[in-house]
Amino acid sequence: MARISRPDLTGAAWRKSSYSNQAGGDCVEVADGFREAVVPVRDSKAPQGPALCFEVASWTAFIAELKAGHHRP
Template identity: 45%
Template sequence: MRVTPDLSGAQWRKSTYTGGEAGDNCVEVAHNIPHLIPVRDSKTPHTTPLTFTPHAWQTFITATRDSRH
């Protein structure tokens, strides 16, 4: 059974590294949903976001940061 989480109260934010025209080409993340990290494309905010567990999201962020060094 697949359950769709209620994201009506999601507070979406973009990275502070985006700006200008590039500000429309990024992901938005909501950190205020308990036990879930929803991620969506800023160009299509009406589509269903990807969802991650907090642990999976932190693993992704850590791997992304580590790959830049």
């Protein structure tokens, strides 16, 4: 996997996972459409903390596997 440079996430429009709840459960935020080749992901409980940046193809494959139920609880 090729390593891509870390983008400047200033001004990114973050959205919280639809699985988030008001009780502060395990949540992630994603900045969709940030850059064509990158999907930034961060912990919604620590928005000032680090973000992971995934290639779009990798993130899309990951989400497809989750939706298909190919994960462990």
